[in-house]
Amino acid sequence: MVDVTTCCCPPVSNWNAHAPCLPIPATSAPMTSRNSSCCHRRARKEEALERDKAQVAEIKAAQARTADAQARIASSQRITRWAFAAVAAVILIAGGIGGWLQADKAQKLAALNESLNRRQVALDHAQANNLAELSAVKLSRDEFDSALRLASRGTRIDLALPTDKTRVSPAAAALAAALSQAKWRFALAGHVGAVNSAAFSHDGSRIVTASLDGTTRIWDAASAKEIAVLHGHDYTMWSAAFSPDGSRIVTASRDKTARIWDATSAEEIAVLRGHDSFVQSAAFSPDGSRLVTASKDGTARIWDAHLQTMPVKDLLAETCARLPGLTKLTRDEMRLAGYPDSTPEIDVCTSSQ
Numbered sequence: 001m002v003d004v005t006t007c008c009c010p011p012v013s014n015w016n017a018h019a020p021c022l023p024i025p026a027t028s029a030p031m032t033s034r035n036s037s038c039c040h041r042r043a044r045k046e047e048a049l050e051r052d053k054a055q056v057a058e059i060k061a062a063q064a065r066t067a068d069a070q071a072r073i074a075s076s077q078r079i080t081r082w083a084f085a086a087v088a089a090v091i092l093i094a095g096g097i098g099g100w101l102q103a104d105k106a107q108k109l110a111a112l113n114e115s116l117n118r119r120q121v122a123l124d125h126a127q128a129n130n131l132a133e134l135s136a137v138k139l140s141r142d143e144f145d146s147a148l149r150l151a152s153r154g155t156r157i158d159l160a161l162p163t164d165k166t167r168v169s170p171a172a173a174a175l176a177a178a179l180s181q182a183k184w185r186f187a188l189a190g191h192v193g194a195v196n197s198a199a200f201s202h203d204g205s206r207i208v209t210a211s212l213d214g215t216t217r218i219w220d221a222a223s224a225k226e227i228a229v230l231h232g233h234d235y236t237m238w239s240a241a242f243s244p245d246g247s248r249i250v251t252a253s254r255d256k257t258a259r260i261w262d263a264t265s266a267e268e269i270a271v272l273r274g275h276d277s278f279v280q281s282a283a284f285s286p287d288g289s290r291l292v293t294a295s296k297d298g299t300a301r302i303w304d305a306h307l308q309t310m311p312v313k314d315l316l317a318e319t320c321a322r323l324p325g326l327t328k329l330t331r332d333e334m335r336l337a338g339y340p341d342s343t344p345e346i347d348v349c350t351s352s353q
Contacts, residue, residue: 121161128154128161132174139178151175188219190226197239197281201246206263208249210237216251218263228266232259239281243305244288254278258293260308270308274301320349 131154138147154171188198193213200207200221207219216230216237230240235254242249242263249261258272258279272282277297284291284305291303307318320327327349334343 124157124161128157128169128171130154131157132170135171135174135178139174139181144178144181147178147181148175151178188217188224188226190217191215193236196237197241199241201242201263202244203246206242206246208240208242210240210251212236216240216249216261218249218266230261230266230268232261232268233257235278238279239283241283243284244286248284248288248305250282250284250291252279252282252293256295258282258291258303260291260305272301272303272308275299316349323349 131150135147135151135154138144138150151171151174155169155175158169158171188207188209191209191211191213193211195209195211198207198209205221206227207221208216209219210216214231214233214236216233218227218230219225220227230249230251233251233253233255237251237253239252240249247263248269249263250258251261252258256273256275256278259268260270260272261267262269272291272293275293275295275297277295279293279295282291282293289305291305291308292300293303294300327347329337329339329346329348331341334346335341339346
C-alpha cells in the first residue's frame with residue numbers, strides 16, 4: 001500500500017484558497033515535481049478563468065455603459081428633435097404672425113398713401129381753381145397778361161392731375177376766355193343797357209345786337225362801326241337774328257311782338273302779333289321761308305316769313321286765291337263789322353266795293 005501524503009498546491013494570486021487539495025503519495029520522490037507542475041497548470045487555468053470572468057464582467061459593464069449611453073443619446077436626440085420641432089413651430093408661427101402683420105401694415109400704408117394722394121389731388125385742383133378765379137378778376141380789369149399767366153399756371157396744375165379727377169377744369173376755361181379776350185380786335189360799344197343777344201350775318205360781314213335799352217343795332221364786323229339802329233319796339237329787346245340771305249332781321253321783345261326789319265334800310269317790314277306774353281327769342285329757318293318765336297306764355301309759334309313780308313297787294317291776291325267762291329262777307333260778318341242790313345253783299349276780292 002502506497003503512503004499517500006495529502007498536500008495542497010501553494011496559493012497563487014487570485015486563486016481560490018478553498019479549492020480542494022490534490023492527494024500526493026509521500027514515498028514517491030518524483031511525485032513532488034509532478035505535484036508542482038500540476039499545481040502550476042491548475043493555477044494558470046484558474047487565472048485564465050478568472051481573467052475570462054473579469055473580461056466578461058468588463059464586457060458586460062461596457063455593454064451596460066454603452067446601453068446607458070445609447071439610452072441617454074436617444075433621449076437627448078428625442079429632446080433635440082422636440083426642441084427643433086418646437087423651434088420650427090415657433091418660427092412658423094412667428095413667421096405667419098410677422099407676415100400677417102407685414103401684410104396688414106402694407107395694406108394700411110397703401111390706404112394711407114391713397115388717402116394722401118386724394119387729398120393732394122384735391123388741394124392741387126383747388127389751387128388751380130383759385131388761379132382761375134384770380135385770372136377772371138385780372139381779366140375783368142383788362143390785365144390780359146396777368147390773366148393769361150394765372151390761368152396758364154392753373155391749367156398746367158390740372159393737366160398734371162389724373163384725368164378722372166379733373167374732368168372739368170375751370171382753369172382751362174379761364175385760359176380760353178383770357179386768350180380770347182386778349183385777341184379781341186374790337187369792342188362794340190353804343191348800347192346803354194345790357195346786351196341780351198348778338199349774332200353774325202351768314203356771310204360774317206355784319207353783327208346784330210339786342211339790348212335792354214330797347215334798341216337793336218347793326219354793326220360792321222370788320223370795323224366795329226355802327227351801321228344802323230332799329231327803333232320800333234315798345235319795351236326791352238331779348239333777341240335779334242339775320243335771315244340766311246342777310247336781307248332781313250327778326251327781333252323779339254318784351255312788348256309781346258316779334259318784328260321783321262329790312263337789314264339794309266333798317267325799316268320795319270312786319271309785326272308778328274299773337275303771343276300773350278313777351279317774346280324771348282325769334283329766328284329764321286335755314287332756307288329763310290319760316291320764322292319761329294318762343295314766348296313766356298309757354299308757346300312757340302311758326303310763321304310764314306314770305307306772307308309776313310309780302311307787299312299789301314300781293315297779300316290780298318294770295319288771300320283771294322285761298323278763298324275761291326268764298327270771297328263775300330256773310331250777313332253775320334257784315335253785322336259784326338257794323339254794316340246795316342240794307343247794305344248789299346260785299347266781295348272782299350272786288351276792288352270796286
